[in-house]
Amino acid sequence: MNLLEYQAKALLTKHAVPVPHSQLIRAATDTLSLMLPVMLKVQIPVGGRGKVGGIRAARTKTEFSEIAADLLSRPILGYSATELLAEELVHIHRELYLALAIDRDQQTAVLMAHMHGGVDVESAANDSRPVWQRTLVSAPKKAMARELSTYLKLNNTQASELHLLLKHLYDVFIQEDALLVEINPLVITDSGDLLCADAKIELDDAASFRHEKDWPRAMHSQQFIPLVDKGEPKQSAHIIASMANGAGLAMATIDAIADAGATPANFFDVGGGTNTTHMAEAFATMAKLPGVSAIVVNIFGGITRCDDVARAIITARGNVKKLPPLYIRLTGTNEAEGRALLADAGIALYPDLKACITAAMEVRHV
Amino acid sequence: MFDSLFKKPGVLVQGITGSHGTFHTAAMLAAGTNIVAGVTPGKGGQTVHDVPVYNTVAAAMNAQKIAISAVFVPAPFAKAALIEAIEAGVKLIVCITEHIPVHDMLAVLAAAKEKGSVILGPNCPGLLVPGVIKLGIIPATVGLMGETAIVSRSGTLTYEAAASLSAAGIGQRYIIGIGGDRLHGLSFVDCLTAFQADLHVARIVMIGEIGGQAEQQAAAYIKAHVTKPVYAYVVGHSAPPSTQLGHAGAIMGGESESAAAKTAALEAVGATTAQSLPALIAKLSKAS
Numbered sequence: 346m347n348l349l350e351y352q353a354k355a356l357l358t359k360h361a362v363p364v365p366h367s368q369l370i371r372a373a374t375d376t377l378s379l380m381l382p383v384m385l386k387v388q389i390p391v392g393g394r395g396k397v398g399g400i401r402a403a404r405t406k407t408e409f410s411e412i413a414a415d416l417l418s419r420p421i422l423g424y425s426a427t428e429l430l431a432e433e434l435v436h437i438h439r440e441l442y443l444a445l446a447i448d449r450d451q452q453t454a455v456l457m458a459h460m461h462g463g464v465d466v467e468s469a470a471n472d473s474r475p476v477w478q479r480t481l482v483s484a485p486k487k488a489m490a491r492e493l494s495t496y497l498k499l500n501n502t503q504a505s506e507l508h509l510l511l512k513h514l515y516d517v518f519i520q521e522d523a524l525l526v527e528i529n530p531l532v533i534t535d536s537g538d539l540l541c542a543d544a545k546i547e548l549d550d551a552a553s554f555r556h557e558k559d560w561p562r563a564m565h566s567q568q569f570i571p572l573v574d575k576g577e578p579k580q581s582a583h584i585i586a587s588m589a590n591g592a593g594l595a596m597a598t599i600d601a602i603a604d605a606g607a608t609p610a611n612f613f614d615v616g617g618g619t620n621t622t623h624m625a626e627a628f629a630t631m632a633k634l635p636g637v638s639a640i641v642v643n644i645f646g647g648i649t650r651c652d653d654v655a656r657a658i659i660t661a662r663g664n665v666k667k668l669p670p671l672y673i674r675l676t677g678t679n680e681a682e683g684r685a686l687l688a689d690a691g692i693a694l695y696p697d698l699k700a701c702i703t704a705a706m707e708v709r710h711v
Numbered sequence: 712m713f714d715s716l717f718k719k720p721g722v723l724v725q726g727i728t729g730s731h732g733t734f735h736t737a738a739m740l741a742a743g744t745n746i747v748a749g750v751t752p753g754k755g756g757q758t759v760h761d762v763p764v765y766n767t768v769a770a771a772m773n774a775q776k777i778a779i780s781a782v783f784v785p786a787p788f789a790k791a792a793l794i795e796a797i798e799a800g801v802k803l804i805v806c807i808t809e810h811i812p813v814h815d816m817l818a819v820l821a822a823a824k825e826k827g828s829v830i831l832g833p834n835c836p837g838l839l840v841p842g843v844i845k846l847g848i849i850p851a852t853v854g855l856m857g858e859t860a861i862v863s864r865s866g867t868l869t870y871e872a873a874a875s876l877s878a879a880g881i882g883q884r885y886i887i888g889i890g891g892d893r894l895h896g897l898s899f900v901d902c903l904t905a906f907q908a909d910l911h912v913a914r915i916v917m918i919g920e921i922g923g924q925a926e927q928q929a930a931a932y933i934k935a936h937v938t939k940p941v942y943a944y945v946v947g948h949s950a951p952p953s954t955q956l957g958h959a960g961a962i963m964g965g966e967s968e969s970a971a972a973k974t975a976a977l978e979a980v981g982a983t984t985a986q987s988l989p990a991l992i993a994k995l996s997k998a999s
Contacts, residue, residue, distance in 0.1 A: 405935040452820050552812035554787050596946045624787020645867045647848040
């Protein structure tokens with residue numbers, strides 16, 4: 346789960362990490378409690394908003410209302426924001442980059458830093474300029490903070506501030522089950538203080554069982570991912586929705602749909618256990634995607650049992666209006682039981698994925 | 712590495728009294744696996760399909776000769792279960808459980824490294840040696856005894872690959888799903904090492920995914936060490952960038968993590984590649 350900036354900063358504040366004074370704005374008519382001027386930052390789950398006018402300064406009350414109204418009224422980078430973050434103006438002396446992340450290959454936590462933070466740090470990282478990186482097995486020690494301070498060219502006061510900051514960021518990383526805590530930029534202000542001007546935090550969805558109370562509600566569910574949207578021109582005569590059990594099979598299914606010359610409408614991994622409600626919701630969402638002419642269901646049961654899937658399909662089919670035709674492939678654990686149930690319900694089955702897609706593409710698009 | 716699988720090793724099932732544990736214990740027994748014990752805290756003294764259940768791994772190890780554990784413990788309790796097996800000295804731990812937090816796996820993998828345990832998974836379907844042993848949830852019906860070794864990050868594609876090969880009359884020595892999480896134990900390179908060393912393996916099928924660098928590392932290893940034919944498919948050609956597609960590990964960061972880049976890297980070291988699994992199986996069938 347990727348947090349929005351204001352959610353990330355709320356977690357930072359909870360762990361005593363310094364961030365600018367701010368106020369969440371939900372409407373242009375909200376009363377501003379901060380001193381003018383303020384920066385208004387649109388809250389969307391992707392980077393690059395500054396380059397397209399998603400971060401703007403307001404010097405007067407009138408400007409504040411106008412900019413707030415504008416940022417809340419139109420999509421930015423494809424997202425319609427419902428929140429803005431108003432922040433006090435930060436007087437920037439230098440911009441640095443700091444991140445705690447998981448190194449997949451080394452299977453460890455790492456602390457990374459860069460002399461030059463800011464909007465273009467990713468392209469900067471591709472330069473040969475050094476990126477400072479150390480493995481973390483426990484909270485950063487004083488020696489590590491001192492070493493990093495030397496690399497970042499901080500003075501003695503800032504070096505002690507950095508050590509404290511690193512310890513607090515490590516608390517966020519571990520206690521909040523974060524996969525990424527990225528501070529970009531970490532600002533040295535004109536008065537010499539360290540301040541986290543922007544933050545990106547990704548939390549581990551798998552750890553939600555131990556954070557039910559303190560985590561923000563998930564903003565963007567990642568299980569069902571639409572791949573077509575209403576704004577885009579139609580790419581092909583056949584737009585095919587799909588579901589499969591297992592992420593790999595679901596990806597292979599959309600690959601095969603694209604290979605056959607049709608447009609995959611979505612990605613959906615129905616998961617290991619089969620839940621009738623989830624399946625009905627997925628069918629309903631698919632039926633609403635623009636131009637979908639068919640739904641391919643590709644199930645190879647391992648831990649998933651075919652008879653459970655069959656029951657879920659039958660129930661879900663009955664509950665969803667205007668459902669496009671289903672093309673189902675069902676094999677694996679409890680296959681015979683699953684096939685019998687679908688046969689009784691008068692639902693046809695296809696021997697493999699290719700046969701499903703071929704049949705789905707024979708449907709004339711209306 | 713896998714030699715011991717052919718010597719009827721004693722297998723422990725952790726989480727044996729749960730619904731998945733019970734169901735798949737029956738399936739593993741039917742496939743010839745020598746399950747000698749189960750563990751569920753508080754359920755010691757019961758039996759599941761005539762397999763004795765113990766409260767702790769240590770108690771099970773005292774009572775039975777155990778080399779391998781298959782773990783079906785729910786994610787919130789998986790870290791403790793895995794560390795318990797590692798500390799009790801289980802050499803091979805097959806972890807089926809999905810959705811284990813990353814910070815938990817960091818601790819588990821560090822403990823496994825220290826004690827010399829090998830972890831297969833988590834979030835994996837396990838391992839099937841057709842006609843010999845089944846550890847995990849790969850349906851035994853997909854397998855046929857033979858000389859092909861399959862290794863895959865995806866569970867269901869593992870079944871798909873094996874079933875397609877079997878239908879074409881091409882049998883398998885090993886069918887292994889290493890799991891789709893960001894952090895996992897046994898890697899592509901570990902499996903390629905074992906396959907290259909195994910005289911009964913004639914060819915290798917490898918199924919990769921978008922995200923991470925594991926396929927590039929496999930390609931480097933193939934270039935340096937693998938002389939057997941490798942057939943590779945990388946899933947996710949239609950995946951949008953920076954979007955996580957189900958598997959926690961399947962999120963495409965940079966361009967090098969795309970299916971196209973990984974396929975190119977594998978092709979450059981002599982692997983036969985294809986854009987879909989059926990196309991790959993067709994190429995393999997023609998060559999065999």
